[in-house]
Amino acid sequence: xxxxxxxxxxxxxxxxxxxxxxxxxxxxxxxxxxxxxxxxxxxxxxxxxxxxxxxxxxxxxxxxxxxxxxxxxxxxxxxxxxxxxxxxxxxxxxxxxxxxxxxxxxxxxxxxxx
Amino acid sequence: xxxxxxxxxxxxxxxxxxxxxxxxxxxxxxxxxxxxxxxxxxxxxxxxxxxxxxxxxxxxxxxxxxxxxxxxxxxxxxxxxxxxxxxxxxxxxxxxxxxxxxxxxxxxxxxxxx
Numbered sequence: 001x002x003x004x005x006x007x008x009x010x011x012x013x014x015x016x017x018x019x020x021x022x023x024x025x026x027x028x029x030x031x032x033x034x035x036x037x038x039x040x041x042x043x044x045x046x047x048x049x050x051x052x053x054x055x056x057x058x059x060x061x062x063x064x065x066x067x068x069x070x071x072x073x074x075x076x077x078x079x080x081x082x083x084x085x086x087x088x089x090x091x092x093x094x095x096x097x098x099x100x101x102x103x104x105x106x107x108x109x110x111x112x113x114x
Numbered sequence: 115x116x117x118x119x120x121x122x123x124x125x126x127x128x129x130x131x132x133x134x135x136x137x138x139x140x141x142x143x144x145x146x147x148x149x150x151x152x153x154x155x156x157x158x159x160x161x162x163x164x165x166x167x168x169x170x171x172x173x174x175x176x177x178x179x180x181x182x183x184x185x186x187x188x189x190x191x192x193x194x195x196x197x198x199x200x201x202x203x204x205x206x207x208x209x210x211x212x213x214x215x216x217x218x219x220x221x222x223x224x225x226x227x228x
Contacts, residue, residue, distance in 0.1 A: 004156075033215060045157075045204065045219035091156055099145065099164050100208060100215040101172065104156035 002027045002094050006105035013082045014113050020067075021077045021108050023092030032096030034068070034075045039107075040088040048090070051075065082112045116140055118220035120205050126226045127195045135190040135223050137205030145208040146188035147217065148172075148180060150201040157204060163188055165210075195227045 003026045013019035025034065036048040051059045051068050059066050063083075067076045079086055092105040121136045137146065144165050149157040149172075159172030163182040177199060179191045188207075192199055202224050206217040 009154075035216075043202065043222045043224075045206075045222075047216065050216065093157075095215060095217075099162060099170070100210075100217075101147070101159050101162060102149075102157070102206075102217055104158070106154060106156045 002029070002032075002096065002103040004092050004094055004103050004105040006092055006108050008108045009106070010109045010111070012111040012113055013079075015082055015084060017082055018078060018080045019082055019110065021079075021090055021092075021110065023075045023077070023105060025073050025075060025092070025094045025103075027073075027094055027096055029096030032094055033100070034066075035093045035095070035102070036064070036066070036075075036077045037091045037093060037104075038086075038088045039091065040085075045091075049077065053096075079110075084112050084114060086110060087112045118205055118207055118218055120203075120220040120223050122223060123221065124224050126228065127192075128228050129196060131195050132191070132193050133195065134192075135203055135205075135225075136187070137189065137220060138187045139205075139207040139218070140186065141207060141209065141218065142185070143207035143218075144185075144210040146182065147206040147208070148178075148188070148190045149204045149206065150174065151204060151222075152201050160190065160203075195225075197227045199225065200227045201225060 034051045038046045063080045118139045147162040148160040161180040166185045205220040208217045
């Protein structure tokens with residue numbers, strides 16, 4: 001079984017600043033993947049960044065990067081140079097096992113203020 | 115290439131009515147999934163289909179049935195709708211064996227049961 005915990009229901013940041021969203025997880029799988037999804041008001045689920053558990057190097061995608069601490073089972077998302085368009089709900093998720101079902105956290109609502 | 119499509123986008127039902135949510139993908143993916151999203155709960159897996167001809171229960175299957183009609187289509191049926199099934203429903207698909215085993219999401223269906 002997998003569990004994903006996001007301890008920050010809401011966060012806010014000023015435009016152009018940096019913000020970090022926290023996520024911890026638990027899994028019994030040896031091979032698993034971790035994801036951050038963004039959900040803007042349009043409701044569409046948009047993949048932001050992904051990480052394979054066996055890769056030690058932290059994933060980066062432009063202004064988005066993760067801090068993956070495998071031993072601590074932590075997977076935080078850092079957003080640099082925050083933009084107004086980053087305002088959204090962010091979900092941390094893990095997948096693994098034979099069918100790679102996704103398990104989601106409850107989400108963090110991020111507001112970027114001008 | 116439309117990706118994952120869902121119909122309808124919105125639906126209002128009365129308690130006891132039945133309906134089918136449709137999902138189709140044109141990416142030749144093997145696996146398909148149905149999730150529901152409730153406020154403050156993140157997304158939870160209802161049913162999934164690892165491949166054409168197979169379906170399995172997820173975390174919250176009660177009150178639902180599914181059909182994997184062919185490789186492209188995966189429908190979710192509510193036989194007797196209840197107010198507790200008011201939610202946003204997402205369909206997703208995955209191509210097995212690819213890097214990250216990433217899931218691609220449809221735009222969602224907002225269902226209200228009165």
